[in-house]
Amino acid sequence: MVSPFKKNPVKARLITIAVLAILIFLITLLEDHPSTVERYYSRGVYPVICHIFHAVFNLFPFSVGDIIYIATVIYMGYAFVKLVRMLFKRNWKRAAIYVCGMTIGMQSAIIAFYFFWGMNYYRPSAGERLGLEDSTYTLTDLKAVTAMLIDSANACRQRVNQVDLGRTNASIYQTAVRAVKQLDDGSPNFKVYDPEIKSSLISPLLNYLGTSGYYNPFTSESQMNYEMPSFVRPFVACHELSHQMGYGPEDEANFVGFIAATRSGDNFFRYSAYYLGVQEFMYALRSQDSLARKELRKRISPAVLNDFKTERDYWMSYEGKLESVSSFFYDNFLKANNQPQGLKTYNRMVLLVLAYRKKHQL
Numbered sequence: 001m002v003s004p005f006k007k008n009p010v011k012a013r014l015i016t017i018a019v020l021a022i023l024i025f026l027i028t029l030l031e032d033h034p035s036t037v038e039r040y041y042s043r044g045v046y047p048v049i050c051h052i053f054h055a056v057f058n059l060f061p062f063s064v065g066d067i068i069y070i071a072t073v074i075y076m077g078y079a080f081v082k083l084v085r086m087l088f089k090r091n092w093k094r095a096a097i098y099v100c101g102m103t104i105g106m107q108s109a110i111i112a113f114y115f116f117w118g119m120n121y122y123r124p125s126a127g128e129r130l131g132l133e134d135s136t137y138t139l140t141d142l143k144a145v146t147a148m149l150i151d152s153a154n155a156c157r158q159r160v161n162q163v164d165l166g167r168t169n170a171s172i173y174q175t176a177v178r179a180v181k182q183l184d185d186g187s188p189n190f191k192v193y194d195p196e197i198k199s200s201l202i203s204p205l206l207n208y209l210g211t212s213g214y215y216n217p218f219t220s221e222s223q224m225n226y227e228m229p230s231f232v233r234p235f236v237a238c239h240e241l242s243h244q245m246g247y248g249p250e251d252e253a254n255f256v257g258f259i260a261a262t263r264s265g266d267n268f269f270r271y272s273a274y275y276l277g278v279q280e281f282m283y284a285l286r287s288q289d290s291l292a293r294k295e296l297r298k299r300i301s302p303a304v305l306n307d308f309k310t311e312r313d314y315w316m317s318y319e320g321k322l323e324s325v326s327s328f329f330y331d332n333f334l335k336a337n338n339q340p341q342g343l344k345t346y347n348r349m350v351l352l353v354l355a356y357r358k359k360h361q362l
Contacts, residue, residue, distance in 0.1 A: 013100035050193035053220035065216030117217035132355035156271035176237035215243035234272035251348035
């Protein structure tokens, strides 16, 4: 007896699409249940996934995730050409089956994304988990911390030499791993699972996308753009490893990366973190007291200002339409994953640093 699904493959695929759509909808409902996500996923399922994935993918010295992405893009190009041929031949039924198959593939990827890592977006905020919920601050607080970060960046930059600036990526990665391991105090907040960071195989493309690094949720690999200015890389490495620890939102990964780098005991890492901190706080100050921002800018040392120019010139040399398209899609991706402010989420790190300073009376 022939299965009714084999008799009508389009119907079978439509039913599969409907079931997967319902499953995705149910997953998104977890956004309203952060405590449940924290208990059963972030502290239950996710650590198991990390232990398995890291044991497997850390065996490879290159980014397996990059290869998967490259292969996926090639396949999508092939699939599109194949679909166009079907349409030209007016093979409507075969085209419908093919489109349904592609839809099922995309739905499966979405479910895999949430299961392997993405549900960390739905856990309680880092502010709540770390006791940094008091995000109230005065303009005086903002200016004081900005000045402190500038002074710290200036002092660290004085001790940065050509040996530091010429450090290999391997050395930076090893130090970044040690830095995040130092945060592991036994609590689930900074738990690490055999962390590792790799150079992205698509770094030349990342330059044009304006991307310094990214986390691959399908392989649990942290990737970094190995071509950008060296003084930016230490912080970025810590930031991407923070994602590996289960910090989804960008402001949280920025904050944890900042804490890891400043506590690392490595001057080059400390400078990289303070350098980023100055950028974030000066940006926040611009909309609240532009006059104070101008005055504080005079406090930044020529060496640090030169690094700002070096980094700006680097990214501008790759600026183009591709970056605009990338920013548009990533902005909407963040908004779809419990970060309604999109790319502006990166700048919310300021609130966490201010709350951290207040709590620890720094």
